[in-house]
Amino acid sequence: MDYKDLANKIFPEAKDIAYYEEKYPERNLKEGAIVTRFAPSPTGFVHIGGLYQSLIARKLASQTEGVFLLRIEDTDQKREVENGITDIVQSLDNFGIEPDEGMISETEGKGIYGPYRQSMRKEIYQSYAKYLIEQGKAYPCFCTPEELDEMRTKQENAKIRPGYYGVWAKCRNITVEEAIHKIENGEKYIVRFKSPGREDRKIKHHDMIKGNVDFPENDQDIVIIKADGLPTYHFAHAVDDHLMRTTHVIRGDEWLSSVPLHLQLFHELGFKAPKYAHIAPIMKNDNGNKRKLSKRKDPEAAVSYYDEMGIPKEAVNEYLLNIANSNFENWRRANKDKSIDEFELQLNKMSVSGALFDMVKLLDVGKTVISKFTAEEVYENALKWAKGYDKELEEILQDKEYALKIFGIERGNKKPRKDIAKWSDVKENIEYMYDDKFLTKEQEYPYQVINEKEDIDKILDLYMKNYYDENDDKQQWFDKIKELAGSLGYAKEVKEYKANPDNYKAHVGDVSTVLRVALTGRTNTPDMYEIMQVLGKESIEKRFELAKKK
Numbered sequence: 001m002d003y004k005d006l007a008n009k010i011f012p013e014a015k016d017i018a019y020y021e022e023k024y025p026e027r028n029l030k031e032g033a034i035v036t037r038f039a040p041s042p043t044g045f046v047h048i049g050g051l052y053q054s055l056i057a058r059k060l061a062s063q064t065e066g067v068f069l070l071r072i073e074d075t076d077q078k079r080e081v082e083n084g085i086t087d088i089v090q091s092l093d094n095f096g097i098e099p100d101e102g103m104i105s106e107t108e109g110k111g112i113y114g115p116y117r118q119s120m121r122k123e124i125y126q127s128y129a130k131y132l133i134e135q136g137k138a139y140p141c142f143c144t145p146e147e148l149d150e151m152r153t154k155q156e157n158a159k160i161r162p163g164y165y166g167v168w169a170k171c172r173n174i175t176v177e178e179a180i181h182k183i184e185n186g187e188k189y190i191v192r193f194k195s196p197g198r199e200d201r202k203i204k205h206h207d208m209i210k211g212n213v214d215f216p217e218n219d220q221d222i223v224i225i226k227a228d229g230l231p232t233y234h235f236a237h238a239v240d241d242h243l244m245r246t247t248h249v250i251r252g253d254e255w256l257s258s259v260p261l262h263l264q265l266f267h268e269l270g271f272k273a274p275k276y277a278h279i280a281p282i283m284k285n286d287n288g289n290k291r292k293l294s295k296r297k298d299p300e301a302a303v304s305y306y307d308e309m310g311i312p313k314e315a316v317n318e319y320l321l322n323i324a325n326s327n328f329e330n331w332r333r334a335n336k337d338k339s340i341d342e343f344e345l346q347l348n349k350m351s352v353s354g355a356l357f358d359m360v361k362l363l364d365v366g367k368t369v370i371s372k373f374t375a376e377e378v379y380e381n382a383l384k385w386a387k388g389y390d391k392e393l394e395e396i397l398q399d400k401e402y403a404l405k406i407f408g409i410e411r412g413n414k415k416p417r418k419d420i421a422k423w424s425d426v427k428e429n430i431e432y433m434y435d436d437k438f439l440t441k442e443q444e445y446p447y448q449v450i451n452e453k454e455d456i457d458k459i460l461d462l463y464m465k466n467y468y469d470e471n472d473d474k475q476q477w478f479d480k481i482k483e484l485a486g487s488l489g490y491a492k493e494v495k496e497y498k499a500n501p502d503n504y505k506a507h508v509g510d511v512s513t514v515l516r517v518a519l520t521g522r523t524n525t526p527d528m529y530e531i532m533q534v535l536g537k538e539s540i541e542k543r544f545e546l547a548k549k550k
């Protein structure tokens with residue numbers, strides 16, 4: 001009896017690997033095309049780090065006319081949740097990331113290198129495990145959990161490296177006859193890889209991000225097929241990335257230390273190994289301590305957070321590129337109006353240690369991104385967000401024509417307004433433009449330099465009586481505010497005031513502030529001329545009356 005008999009005993013149905021090698025041929029892509037993937041487990045939580053990885057993978061594939069695929073790694077069935085795949089697909093889609101191949105729902109995929117869900121690939125893994133057994137490179141292991149525990153305790157007590165290797169690999173030398181006998185007796189087993197490695201030898205690895213790294217060889221006889229017949233991550237990685245013809249494995253750097261094992265698996269399976277790029281996690285500054293963004297502690301670790309807050313996907317993507325490549329910022333400065341699709345991302349410019357996530361910076365990017373939107377785009381996005389998260393805003397936005405006028409204020413010019421960083425800012429920023437909100441609420445009036453009731457009333461009255469004309473253009477409008485100021489003894493020019501402060505009570509800017517505060521309840525608003533245009537005479541009058549009552 002030989003290895004072939006053992007292999008047949010364990011996997012009698014498994015196909016010859018030649019079948020799969022032919023079914024999933026080398027891809028016919030142009031030189032330099034990157035085939036890469038995002039390979040999450042469907043745990044129901046999509047981490048911002050996963051989005052970061054996908055964005056990088058998607059971009060590199062697009063830049064090189066390669067392929068980006070979504071593979072679902074669901075071999076750990078304990079961790080699974082309902083609709084976990086849909087969540088992932090939807091999250092990527094929300095950020096405009098569309099895989100070329102891979103799962104598109106819980107059960108369906110697109111592309112000819114599938115299935116793209118590991119639990120649907122059981123026979124494939126078994127064929128390759130069988131192939132290894134046939135060559136004496138894998139074997140059944142009959143050790144019980146109790147035996148393995150006992151072994152671990154012994155290793156711990158003796159302060160010996162833990163694991164199933166060397167003399168500790170008890171089942172490694174069981175004869176074929178004995179193994180077959182045990183199987184026929186109904187003994188439980190799993191399948192282990194027979195590692196040819198030696199711990200005292202080193203391997204050199206070149207990582208596309210981390211650079212050159214040395215590791216001891218792997219000598220662990222890791223499990224490749226579990227008791228449920230499904231593969232472990234390591235084995236599935238080798239088989240899948242080979243058969244999907246992945247050229248670049250881009251993944252989190254928690255896998256860097258598994259590289260020796262993975263290279264060994266590729267080698268023993270007779271596969272060409274892919275290139276590896278290990279991405280450092282996104283970090284957070286927590287009271288001066290740099291730590292990973294944590295699913296448990298940081299709401300911003302979940303991609304759903306950005307949706308809830310209404311941070312535009314364009315801003316998130318742009319910000320992630322910012323932390324991916326430090327030269328992005330310069331590129332953006334030189335190419336203000338280009339789409340991020342035109343930025344050439346480079347793996348070797350990624351930081352080796354984790355980049356810091358800075359919410360303030362992200363919101364700043366959000367402001368710039370939204371400032372470039374048309375009023376119509378702002379409206380559509382704000383409405384979409386409001387439908388999911390803010391009924392009151394949804395209501396406010398029902399009058400589209402009026403909303404477009406508000407969003408149109410200071411938009412489309414050289415220095416567009418930058419007051420909205422996220423859709424959840426919109427309500428606060430437009431509410432005061434609605435009479436039914438503004439006039440019915442108890443208003444605070446934060447007047448500044450001019451704050452005597454008598455002076456304020458005078459300014460408001462005189463303005464409406466002698467100076468306001470809705471047909472004025474902006475220059476006429478402003479000239480009239482100067483005249484108003486002059487007629488009440490305020491300086492018509494700030495310059496004049498500064499030259500002789502004792503001659504005046506205040507200046508034209510202070511008079512403008514009175515108008516602004518009476519109109520909006522705020523000291524800071526977009527252009528007041530445009531605001532008055534949008535409000536119209538009747539509303540302005542009502543607002544001044546209300547202000548005078550205070």
Ligand code: GLU
Pocket residue numbers: 038039040041073237249250251252255
């Ligand atoms: N399923 C693995 C994870 O969730 C994928 C790692 C890889 O990309 O190979 O981390």
